[in-house]
Amino acid sequence: MPDLTLLPTDATGTTTGTTIETKRLTYAEAVNHALRRALRERPETLLFGEDVAKPGGVFGVTKGLHREFGDRVFDTPISESAILGGAIGAAMFGRRPIAEIMWIDFSLVALDQLVNQAPNVRYVSRGAVTAPITVRTQAGNGPGACAQHSQNLEAFFAHVPGLRVGMPSTPQDAYDMLLSAVWCDDPVIVIENRTLYHGARSDVRLGGEVGPIGGARVRREGSDVTVVTWGAVQNLVLDAAEELAAEGIEAEVLDLRWLNPLDPAAVRDAVSRTRRLAVVHEAHTFGGFGAEVVGLVAESGLDLLAPPVRIGAAPARIPSAVSLVPGVLPTREKIANGLRRLVRGEKAHDAGALR
Amino acid sequence: MRSDTPALLGYFERMLLIRGVEDEIARLRTAGDMVGSIHLCSGQEAVYVGAVAALDLSRDAVFPTYRGHGWALACGVPPEALFAEILGRVAGINGGRGGSAYFTAPRYGMYGENSIVGAGAPIAAGAALAAAFDGSGRVAVAAFGDGALNQGAVHEAMNFAAVRGLPVVFVVENNAYSELTPIADMTRNPELFRRAAAYGMPGGRVDGNDPDAVARAMETCVQRARDGAGPALLECVTQRIVGHYIGDAQHYRPAGDLDRAVAAEPIGRLAERLSAEGVAAGELDAIRARVADRVQAASRLALDSPPADPATALEHLYA
Numbered sequence: 001m002p003d004l005t006l007l008p009t010d011a012t013g014t015t016t017g018t019t020i021e022t023k024r025l026t027y028a029e030a031v032n033h034a035l036r037r038a039l040r041e042r043p044e045t046l047l048f049g050e051d052v053a054k055p056g057g058v059f060g061v062t063k064g065l066h067r068e069f070g071d072r073v074f075d076t077p078i079s080e081s082a083i084l085g086g087a088i089g090a091a092m093f094g095r096r097p098i099a100e101i102m103w104i105d106f107s108l109v110a111l112d113q114l115v116n117q118a119p120n121v122r123y124v125s126r127g128a129v130t131a132p133i134t135v136r137t138q139a140g141n142g143p144g145a146c147a148q149h150s151q152n153l154e155a156f157f158a159h160v161p162g163l164r165v166g167m168p169s170t171p172q173d174a175y176d177m178l179l180s181a182v183w184c185d186d187p188v189i190v191i192e193n194r195t196l197y198h199g200a201r202s203d204v205r206l207g208g209e210v211g212p213i214g215g216a217r218v219r220r221e222g223s224d225v226t227v228v229t230w231g232a233v234q235n236l237v238l239d240a241a242e243e244l245a246a247e248g249i250e251a252e253v254l255d256l257r258w259l260n261p262l263d264p265a266a267v268r269d270a271v272s273r274t275r276r277l278a279v280v281h282e283a284h285t286f287g288g289f290g291a292e293v294v295g296l297v298a299e300s301g302l303d304l305l306a307p308p309v310r311i312g313a314a315p316a317r318i319p320s321a322v323s324l325v326p327g328v329l330p331t332r333e334k335i336a337n338g339l340r341r342l343v344r345g346e347k348a349h350d351a352g353a354l355r
Numbered sequence: 356m357r358s359d360t361p362a363l364l365g366y367f368e369r370m371l372l373i374r375g376v377e378d379e380i381a382r383l384r385t386a387g388d389m390v391g392s393i394h395l396c397s398g399q400e401a402v403y404v405g406a407v408a409a410l411d412l413s414r415d416a417v418f419p420t421y422r423g424h425g426w427a428l429a430c431g432v433p434p435e436a437l438f439a440e441i442l443g444r445v446a447g448i449n450g451g452r453g454g455s456a457y458f459t460a461p462r463y464g465m466y467g468e469n470s471i472v473g474a475g476a477p478i479a480a481g482a483a484l485a486a487a488f489d490g491s492g493r494v495a496v497a498a499f500g501d502g503a504l505n506q507g508a509v510h511e512a513m514n515f516a517a518v519r520g521l522p523v524v525f526v527v528e529n530n531a532y533s534e535l536t537p538i539a540d541m542t543r544n545p546e547l548f549r550r551a552a553a554y555g556m557p558g559g560r561v562d563g564n565d566p567d568a569v570a571r572a573m574e575t576c577v578q579r580a581r582d583g584a585g586p587a588l589l590e591c592v593t594q595r596i597v598g599h600y601i602g603d604a605q606h607y608r609p610a611g612d613l614d615r616a617v618a619a620e621p622i623g624r625l626a627e628r629l630s631a632e633g634v635a636a637g638e639l640d641a642i643r644a645r646v647a648d649r650v651q652a653a654s655r656l657a658l659d660s661p662p663a664d665p666a667t668a669l670e671h672l673y674a
Binding site: 086110 | 450452453459461462467470471476484485488507508511512514518519670671
């Protein structure tokens with residue numbers, strides 16, 4: 001039996017870890033570094049999923065980990081219920097599994113384990129048993145992807161009490177949020193995005209304390225409108241914000257990062273600075289988590305200068321053809337137009353165009 | 356008295372306790388003290404006491420179904436904690452959070468009923484996966500009914516356990532009915548244990564009305580799992596002598612089916628065997644009286660416990 005002595009833990013529940021260093025990494029490399037660190041520092045961690053071990057993952061994210069950690073990193077059958085149920089059962093007995101669901105769309109065949117099983121373990125037993133699993137998956141549209149490989153389902157999971165949900169959008173967050181998830185004693189779903197995996201490298205601070213889950217981040221400061229967003233689409237939001245800056249409109253961009261736990265204070269603070277709110281997500285607007293953000297702001301009683309705007313996917317399936325996709329998903333242009341109208345107090349000529 | 360008589364007397368008493376608890380639950384449900392859907396296991400007691408006899412509950416883990424009262428009692432859950440759980444009282448084993456169909460008793464090696472058919476099988480495989488790393492020698496038991504053999508999650512769990520050589524025993528309580536429908540109408544091959552071969556693991560069928568036979572078969576499965584030889588599938592052929600749930604009129608059972616089930620049920624059969632082995636009728640009656648007293652005392656204790664406090668309903672969701 002491996003020694004399960006945990007690393008020194010300070011009073012806040014964070015763990016002081018390895019030497020701090022900064023490396024230039026892609027998002028995928030940052031995930032890989034986080035997994036390696038978790039496997040090194042937490043002997044109770046396991047990493048498994050379809051093609052994650054010997055092949056190193058279909059996107060190369062788990063490359064080299066099986067070689068370094070042997071049987072603690074293993075390939076599974078194409079069996080999402082077995083992967084997730086296996087993770088839950090192992091977690092109930094002291095392991096700390098990190099399970100990969102290759103595409104978030106595949107989680108639907110095993111939703112029972114994520115909704116009916118994992119979040120009930122602690123609750124029903126009143127803490128006598130827990131299921132600290134981390135589920136890594138990736139979501140969103142990419143060029144040529146079909147309707148079953150393009151969805152953004154974060155609202156599904158955010159709707160379930162007992163599940164934690166995070167969506168990292170930068171290499172630093174890919175590293176930090178995954179480690180926070182693994183260190184967290186709740187079931188956590190970390191939704192990555194494959195279009196970010198092999199993008200530009202940026203400085204990633206490695207090592208140091210593993211922080212608790214939660215907390216939004218201001219990605220851009222601005223005084224005219226607050227854009228609350230999360231996931232890969234925020235790169236389009238930041239591009240749109242630069243476009244608007246040239247026109248004299250300054251958008252503040254708040255990356256929610258975690259949908260559960262939500263950071264309502266950060267949302268209220270950001271919106272109170274500009275008194276205008278737009279929510280942008282790649283997921284469908286209808287029933288999307290953006291409505292939760294708008295509801296939070298409405299309930300907070302903030303005096304807004306204009307009605308809030310939601311920009312997300314239109315109510316359609318996601319088509320494969322690259323030319324069709326902008327007819328459904330948010331684009332830089334749709335986002336810029338939506339923000340422009342919001343700030344200028346114009347009514348949208350065609351509200352549907354924003355959705 | 357033969358050498359196996361003390362063990363058989365133990366089975367007899369434990370099966371009587373399960374039957375007595377189920378009868379009392381039926382009474383409390385009918386009287387309105389208990390509410391909701393309740394699935395009794397009367398008639399299937401030999402599976403639970405036999406299987407649990409082969410386990411080491413200080414380390415092994417049982418994952419039963421929503422028809423789980425018998426598994427819990429066989430594992431040693433006190434009947435008062437079970438009654439109180441179903442009554443929704445503070446003294447319930449989960450303080451009323453689980454109810455009849457979804458309670459858990461990890462202290463007793465009983466890691467939770469499951470109200471989703473077959474969903475416990477992959478979780479049991481996970482418990483066995485942990486054993487592969489922690490050196491505990493734990494064996495996990497995934498128990499489910501015949502109907503669960505048609506669930507995808509059970510297929511996934513069996514293949515996963517087999518391919519990784521995990522210490523799991525898959526126990527099928529074949530009571531001939533998938534809820535209200537005969538299993539024979541829902542699968543081309545009603546010899547369910549034969550599926551094991553497809554996963555490359557041993558499978559076998561045992562008389563699920565004979566606790567001794569179940570225990571012996573289970574010992575073989577548990578020992579080989581503990582020795583690292585991987586999972587096995589054990590089909591225990593038994594029957595319900597009650598409905599799928601309390602209130603089930605059982606119109607779907609053909610004429611004579613229920614009578615045959617009652618004739619085959621394990622408690623009467625074991626009483627006959629014990630008599631044949633020379634146990635006096637008075638001794639069996641004394642056990643019956645002792646169990647009946649225990650059930651009544653447990654029921655009274657549970658009814659005296661206050662209802663669970665709604666102010667606590669939000670606790671224990673997160674770490």
